[in-house]
Amino acid sequence: MSILKTESLVKRYGGITVTDQVSLDIRPGELHAIIGPNGAGKTTLINQLSGELASNSGTVWFDGRDVTALPIHARARLGLLRSYQITSIFEEFTVRENAVLAAIGAQEHGWRFWQPMLSRRGQVLAANEALQACGLAARAGTPAAELAYGERRQLELAMALSARPKFLLLDEPMAGMSVQESSAVVAMLSRLKGRYSILLIEHDMDAVFALADRITVLVYGKVLFTGTPDEIRHHPEVKAVYLGEEEEPA
Amino acid sequence: MTIWIALKRPAMLVPALLLAGLALVPCVATAVDQPFYIVFFARILVYAIAASALNVALGFGGMVSLGHALFLGIGAYSVAIPAFYGIDNGWVHLAVCIAACALVGLLTGAVSLRTTGIGFIMITLAFAQMGYFVFVSLKQFGGDDGTPITATSRFFGQDLGQPLTVYAVAFAVLCLVIWWSARLRAAPFGMVLRGARQNPRRINAIGLQAKRYQLAAYVMSAVLCGIAGMLLANLTAFASPATLGWVVSGDLIVMIVLGGIGTVFGPLLGALAFLGAEELLKSVTEYWQAVFGLVIFLVALLRTAGLAGLLERLSPHGLVASGDSASAQPTPPAGGTRQVHPEANPYPVAGGGA
Amino acid sequence: MTIQLVLTQLLNGLQFGVLLFLLAAGLTLVFGIMSFVNLAHGSLYMLGAYFAATAYEQSGNFGLALLAAIAGCVALGYALERAAISRLYGRDHLDHVLATFGLVLFFNEMARIVWGPQPYFLPLPAAFESTVDLLGISYPSYRFAIIVTGLAVAVGAYLLMHKTRLGMLIRAGAVNPAMVAALGVDIKLLNAILFSLGAALAGLAGVMAGPIMSIQSGMGEPVLITALVVIVIGGIGSVSGAFYAALIVGVADTLGRAFLPTLLRELASRDVANAAGPALASMLVYLLMAVVLALRPQGLFPAGRTR
Numbered sequence: 001m002s003i004l005k006t007e008s009l010v011k012r013y014g015g016i017t018v019t020d021q022v023s024l025d026i027r028p029g030e031l032h033a034i035i036g037p038n039g040a041g042k043t044t045l046i047n048q049l050s051g052e053l054a055s056n057s058g059t060v061w062f063d064g065r066d067v068t069a070l071p072i073h074a075r076a077r078l079g080l081l082r083s084y085q086i087t088s089i090f091e092e093f094t095v096r097e098n099a100v101l102a103a104i105g106a107q108e109h110g111w112r113f114w115q116p117m118l119s120r121r122g123q124v125l126a127a128n129e130a131l132q133a134c135g136l137a138a139r140a141g142t143p144a145a146e147l148a149y150g151e152r153r154q155l156e157l158a159m160a161l162s163a164r165p166k167f168l169l170l171d172e173p174m175a176g177m178s179v180q181e182s183s184a185v186v187a188m189l190s191r192l193k194g195r196y197s198i199l200l201i202e203h204d205m206d207a208v209f210a211l212a213d214r215i216t217v218l219v220y221g222k223v224l225f226t227g228t229p230d231e232i233r234h235h236p237e238v239k240a241v242y243l244g245e246e247e248e249p250a
Numbered sequence: 251m252t253i254w255i256a257l258k259r260p261a262m263l264v265p266a267l268l269l270a271g272l273a274l275v276p277c278v279a280t281a282v283d284q285p286f287y288i289v290f291f292a293r294i295l296v297y298a299i300a301a302s303a304l305n306v307a308l309g310f311g312g313m314v315s316l317g318h319a320l321f322l323g324i325g326a327y328s329v330a331i332p333a334f335y336g337i338d339n340g341w342v343h344l345a346v347c348i349a350a351c352a353l354v355g356l357l358t359g360a361v362s363l364r365t366t367g368i369g370f371i372m373i374t375l376a377f378a379q380m381g382y383f384v385f386v387s388l389k390q391f392g393g394d395d396g397t398p399i400t401a402t403s404r405f406f407g408q409d410l411g412q413p414l415t416v417y418a419v420a421f422a423v424l425c426l427v428i429w430w431s432a433r434l435r436a437a438p439f440g441m442v443l444r445g446a447r448q449n450p451r452r453i454n455a456i457g458l459q460a461k462r463y464q465l466a467a468y469v470m471s472a473v474l475c476g477i478a479g480m481l482l483a484n485l486t487a488f489a490s491p492a493t494l495g496w497v498v499s500g501d502l503i504v505m506i507v508l509g510g511i512g513t514v515f516g517p518l519l520g521a522l523a524f525l526g527a528e529e530l531l532k533s534v535t536e537y538w539q540a541v542f543g544l545v546i547f548l549v550a551l552l553r554t555a556g557l558a559g560l561l562e563r564l565s566p567h568g569l570v571a572s573g574d575s576a577s578a579q580p581t582p583p584a585g586g587t588r589q590v591h592p593e594a595n596p597y598p599v600a601g602g603g604a
Numbered sequence: 605m606t607i608q609l610v611l612t613q614l615l616n617g618l619q620f621g622v623l624l625f626l627l628a629a630g631l632t633l634v635f636g637i638m639s640f641v642n643l644a645h646g647s648l649y650m651l652g653a654y655f656a657a658t659a660y661e662q663s664g665n666f667g668l669a670l671l672a673a674i675a676g677c678v679a680l681g682y683a684l685e686r687a688a689i690s691r692l693y694g695r696d697h698l699d700h701v702l703a704t705f706g707l708v709l710f711f712n713e714m715a716r717i718v719w720g721p722q723p724y725f726l727p728l729p730a731a732f733e734s735t736v737d738l739l740g741i742s743y744p745s746y747r748f749a750i751i752v753t754g755l756a757v758a759v760g761a762y763l764l765m766h767k768t769r770l771g772m773l774i775r776a777g778a779v780n781p782a783m784v785a786a787l788g789v790d791i792k793l794l795n796a797i798l799f800s801l802g803a804a805l806a807g808l809a810g811v812m813a814g815p816i817m818s819i820q821s822g823m824g825e826p827v828l829i830t831a832l833v834v835i836v837i838g839g840i841g842s843v844s845g846a847f848y849a850a851l852i853v854g855v856a857d858t859l860g861r862a863f864l865p866t867l868l869r870e871l872a873s874r875d876v877a878n879a880a881g882p883a884l885a886s887m888l889v890y891l892l893m894a895v896v897l898a899l900r901p902q903g904l905f906p907a908g909r910t911r
Contacts (some may be wrong), residue, residue: 073454084452104456111439117437368903425824511698543712547707
């Protein structure tokens with residue numbers, strides 16, 4: 001029983017096929033990583049999984065439902081949340097407000113006009129837990145615009161978490177982070193493993209091999225191979241195409 | 251946070267004093283036998299309401315409507331047209347006003363929200379112009395010249411056409427609108443709306459349809475603006491297509507920017523400053539519009555956080571949780587006065603913000 | 605409703621459309637390349653008419669008046685761009701709206717100060733006081749001259765955009781302004797030239813409109829707003845879109861105002877028709893805009909921009 005499944009997903013831009021018959025099958029509680037050279041179509045794939053990009057053909061199943069036709073906001077409310085590679089937060093709001101808003105979006109609605117948002121206990125609780133998990137609890141009252149880069153990436157994650165998601169689509173959460181910051185994120189993700197199902201796109205190979213239950217290698221929009229980290233490490237084609245070259249962290 | 255502590259900050263004290271002053275105007279004006287001031291300040295109250303209405307769409311929601319005079323005009327004609335047929339029941343006027351503004355707001359808003367940025371500005375301007383032409387073509391209601399209102403709105407036996415009555419009602423409405431703006435700003439709806447201004451793509455990504463909230467805010471703002479128009483018609487006992495002109499729409503935007511976009515007291519401060527300056531300039535030179543135009547240009551060039559922002563800067567922090575932006579005004583994003591523009595999003599992904 | 609009447613109104617529609625194109629072209633170019641919302645464009649149109657009227661008063665020669673007006677608008681446009689407009693590039697559209705709104709108020713009042721509040725008149729040039737025989741009807745030759753001039757400008761604009769180096773730079777700037785600047789092109793000069801070009805077109809439109817409309821303060825804004833409708837229908841940033849949309853809007857508006865009330869009288873009672881006819885006719889182009897937006901928000905002929 002998969003929590004997120006795609007069948008022969010195809011995305012074309014004019015003459016170029018960016019996503020070529022991609023089929024994935026992610027099990028509940030799994031941390032599944034997608035790796036591949038730049039230009040392999042990883043972000044395009046995530047955009048199709050999150051619902052921001054319509055595929056040309058193929059299906060996406062989430063939690064037993066066909067969500068192929070559902071737009072992003074509908075999928076978010078079903079528990080399929082994503083974080084962005086290029087940080088996309090609400091600069092004018094505080095860290096706490098960002099997280100609570102994310103919780104409201106997924107669990108509730110915004111059609112309330114009188115009582116303050118921060119008085120919604122359930123969502124504030126969820127937000128506080130998420131901020132705690134991401135190490136941002138001390139910065140909860142800071143306007144997001146004043147955060148350091150690493151903290152912004154953490155907030156990016158915290159927003160996805162405070163929605164109490166069933167599934168997390170994480171697009172290069174460690175992009176641009178220092179070694180210290182990255183290991184903090186790796187530690188946090190390993191704590192989340194099992195509780196949430198996660199699809200992780202990352203270039204940081206150490207992180208990927210430390211965290212992933214299974215890895216899919218994407219090359220030129222096609223799935224080259226899906227397997228455990230060990231299988232990937234010893235797969236001759238993968239080594240030739242991807243791992244064989246000197247990999248620099250993103 | 252008790253009221254009295256809050257009032258120590260200039261950001262709250264000055265507006266509170268201004269409101270108190272405005273409350274006293276009728277007494278003072280009657281005492282010195284200058285009834286003109288009642289009408290003058292009533293006009294400021296009405297425009298402050300209209301500006302507050304626009305602030306919900308523009309300040310909170312980031313929707314630059316250059317056509318809100320449309321709703322001001324519809325509100326005015328909601329009194330004029332029934333009055334033409336002898337209907338002076340205020341509740342009828344109000345019902346017509348709300349229904350008409352809501353409907354027109356819904357239709358024009360839905361169409362306008364098909365675009366963003368400059369397209370939205372142009373389209374709202376165009377719709378207001380359309381409204382202008384429609385009322386001009388209604389010859390039976392005066393056409394270009396407008397129509398005097400002989401049957402002003404009656405509520406509970408009171409005639410809104412009396413300066414003192416309309417002043418009191420306008421003052422009460424303004425206080426309610428300001429209070430509601432403050433609550434709305436921090437309520438889930440207001441936060442979603444403000445979030446949609448900053449980052450519509452992210453609002454969709456967290457599970458909310460940004461466009462729906464924006465449309466709702468636009469309709470709300472239209473209805474409130476219509477109510478201001480209704481008060482205006484009662485104040486002047488007149489309705490004319492000029493109320494729907496592009497100049498009026500522009501004036502409303504100037505008031506909001508002058509006072510401080512997206513703040514709660516900004517529209518009031520802006521309306522006071524704008525109409526006060528206009529009156530001052532008129533007494534100095536008959537060519538005041540030229541000076542005014544240049545002043546507006548300079549305001550745009552040097553745009554800061556407005557009068558409310560100035561007051562905020564003079565206020566000590568610490569009464570609200572540090573940095574909690576659910577207080578008086580939005581902190582300007584790092585890097586100056588440039589608001590986060592939806593079109594600055596680097597990912598032009600299909601379906602974003604839809 | 606005879607064929608001659610329809611043809612005449614059709615030509616009138618074309619004439620209006622051509623004037624709209626002259627205004628819309630400058631507007632849409634400036635927006636497409638500098639991302640600048642110029643509401644003061646209508647003021648340039650108005651000043652073109654005023655300059656021509658004054659020049660004609662002094663010289664008695666329409667041709668001279670035309671040249672003087674265009675030169676005046678180019679100079680004013682250049683000065684405006686350098687002194688005021690360029691300071692606002694990169695700012696929020698709200699700032700543009702506010703700034704140009706202030707400028708419009710300023711220019712309208714200045715016109716009242718310099719030329720007085722009463723309308724000015726620019727007489728028809730002597731050479732165009734007659735009529736031409738067109739498709740079996742007698743059509744005023746001045747209006748015909750406007751159509752011809754406008755179409756010539758459209759052809760000229762096309763040649764400029766597609767066959768000259770300047771045009772290539774303009775088109776490149778519309779697609780990727782940062783890149784053009786990075787390639788070492790003096791982007792400040794290019795912007796100034798572009799703005800002045802738009803001003804020249806607006807001024808030309810103002811002069812040509814002078815003899816058939818009354819010249820007075822505030823005459824620019826209603827036409828400007830219609831030009832905005834044209835741009836929205838055609839596609840913001842697209843000059844060819846502006847051309848086709850201008851003709852569509854010009855013809856639709858003219859035919860609508862001419863025939864809709866009559867048509868309505870056939871279908872409904874006289875009272876309803878008399879009330880609703882003119883109202884509906886004035887709403888026509890806005891309804892058209894709304895329909896286009898509902899079905900195709902990017903406009904009918906959008907410019908292919910990648911930014």
